[in-house]
Amino acid sequence: MAELPRSRGPTRAPLAVLGAAPAFETPLLTGCPNILDPAETASLIRDAMARRRLTNEGPLVRRLEEQFAAFHGVQHAVAVANATLGLQLVAAALNVSGEVIVPSFTFIGTVHALSWIGLRPVFCDISVETHTLDAARVELAVTRETGAIVGVHLWGRPCDIDGIQRVAGAHGVPVLFDAAHATGSAWQGTRLGRFGRAEVFSLHATKSINGLEGGMVTTNDDELAERVRRLRNFGFSAEGRVVSRGINAKMDEFSAAMALTNLAAFDRLSAHNSAIREAYRHGLARLPGLRLSENPAGDVPSRHYAVVEVDEASPLRRDELCRVLVAERVTPRRYFRPGCHRSPPYASEAPRHPLPVTERLSQTLMQLPTGLQMTPDDATTMVAVLGHALEEAPRVRAALAATAP
Numbered sequence: 072m073a074e075l076p077r078s079r080g081p082t083r084a085p086l087a088v089l090g091a092a093p094a095f096e097t098p099l100l101t102g103c104p105n106i107l108d109p110a111e112t113a114s115l116i117r118d119a120m121a122r123r124r125l126t127n128e129g130p131l132v133r134r135l136e137e138q139f140a141a142f143h144g145v146q147h148a149v150a151v152a153n154a155t156l157g158l159q160l161v162a163a164a165l166n167v168s169g170e171v172i173v174p175s176f177t178f179i180g181t182v183h184a185l186s187w188i189g190l191r192p193v194f195c196d197i198s199v200e201t202h203t204l205d206a207a208r209v210e211l212a213v214t215r216e217t218g219a220i221v222g223v224h225l226w227g228r229p230c231d232i233d234g235i236q237r238v239a240g241a242h243g244v245p246v247l248f249d250a251a252h253a254t255g256s257a258w259q260g261t262r263l264g265r266f267g268r269a270e271v272f273s274l275h276a277t278k279s280i281n282g283l284e285g286g287m288v289t290t291n292d293d294e295l296a297e298r299v300r301r302l303r304n305f306g307f308s309a310e311g312r313v314v315s316r317g318i319n320a321k322m323d324e325f326s327a328a329m330a331l332t333n334l335a336a337f338d339r340l341s342a343h344n345s346a347i348r349e350a351y352r353h354g355l356a357r358l359p360g361l362r363l364s365e366n367p368a369g370d371v372p373s374r375h376y377a378v379v380e381v382d383e384a385s386p387l388r389r390d391e392l393c394r395v396l397v398a399e400r401v402t403p404r405r406y407f408r409p410g411c412h413r414s415p416p417y418a419s420e421a422p423r424h425p426l427p428v429t430e431r432l433s434q435t436l437m438q439l440p441t442g443l444q445m446t447p448d449d450a451t452t453m454v455a456v457l458g459h460a461l462e463e464a465p466r467v468r469a470a471l472a473a474t475a476p
């Protein structure tokens with residue numbers, strides 16, 4: 072482990088925000104795509120071109136579906152063009168109507184997907200420990216209009232599946248999970264993918280395992296899987312007859328090639344991200360008011376998200392620390408600011424239920440880069456910059472105030 076900021080003394084490198092050269096030559100991005108095996112990916116893509124089979128459930132998409140299902144220990148995995156369409160196909164396949172109970176503290180795509188097909192989001196607060204739906208608050212949000220409960224496994228952390236299922240069961244409402252962040256994640260030792268009526272994973276370029284764009288609907292329900300397959304491809308049955316309404320949500324072969332090679336290297340990515348998270352955790356533990364938000368033990372093996380909580384004890388606010396990092400050529404993310412309930416079009420209506428945890432976390436969380444773009448030493452450097460900025464808080468604040476954000 073490299074030296075930590077406290078021990079470096081006052082002669083350490085000055086801060087870019089105070090006029091020094093940035094700490095990083097190459098920019099570091101939160102959500103920078105991981106490409107785990109470019110040579111094998113290119114070879115699979117060349118094969119697909121030689122076959123002239125580019126989409127419509129080609130062999131690579133089928134192989135990806137099999138491997139994803141096996142990886143998550145679930146019967147069916149249906150590849151889709153993205154998770155947004157995946158959520159819509161599941162909701163349509165289940166004939167969900169009326170209101171859907173969702174967290175406001177999620178990527179706007181969760182809520183847009185549902186709203187786009189005519190469902191009305193009812194925002195529900197989350198647990199301050201897990202950042203996922205608070206089942207007791209879900210119970211309070213259920214009405215006769217509730218058509219579904221949509222839990223989000225945020226940061227890959229499994230929702231309170233028992234708690235949510237209990238509420239849903241008592242009211243006869245289906246549960247879906249937005250598992251966009253949760254490739255590889257487990258709940259009480261069992262991989263996600265089989266819970267609720269269906270779960271929807273994202274393979275977008277910014278997610279831990281990516282297929283450029285892409286998503287995966289998983290379920291143990293044979294009939295539901297069949298319906299989602301049909302909806303995905305214009306309502307065509309396996310025999311090629313149109314038997315229902317449908318849309319185009321198919322995944323192409325190039326995306327499947329990328330996702331296959333990335334998924335095969337999941338363990339390598341996990342080990343790499345574990346070392347980065349450990350460097351963050353260790354360094355941040357020495358800084359006042361900052362700490363790495365912890366995952367439940369053993370449940371989030373991707374370690375893809377490094378989320379920092381900035382509390383009142385920090386001499387600088389979250390937004391100030393983000394600007395300090397940007398000056399060093401690091402792009403952190405303030406996910407999920409300001410919360411879906413404060414974003415158009417949802418902001419036009421006051422939330423029906425109080426969202427104190429959402430309000431607080433959307434002002435205090437900062438997501439830092441992980442992945443193959445960087446090393447654990449880079450994480451240590453980033454923490455050193457943050458530590459130095461906290462020590463120089465008055466000067467940093469003055470420098471930031473002199474320039475517009």
Ligand SMILES: *Cc1c(COP(=O)(O)O)cnc(C)c1O
Nearest residue numbers: 153154155178180181251273275
């Ligand atoms: C990325 C993301 C989505 C959307 O996934 P796409 O595959 O880009 O459509 C949905 N929900 C959450 C929580 C996400 O982070």
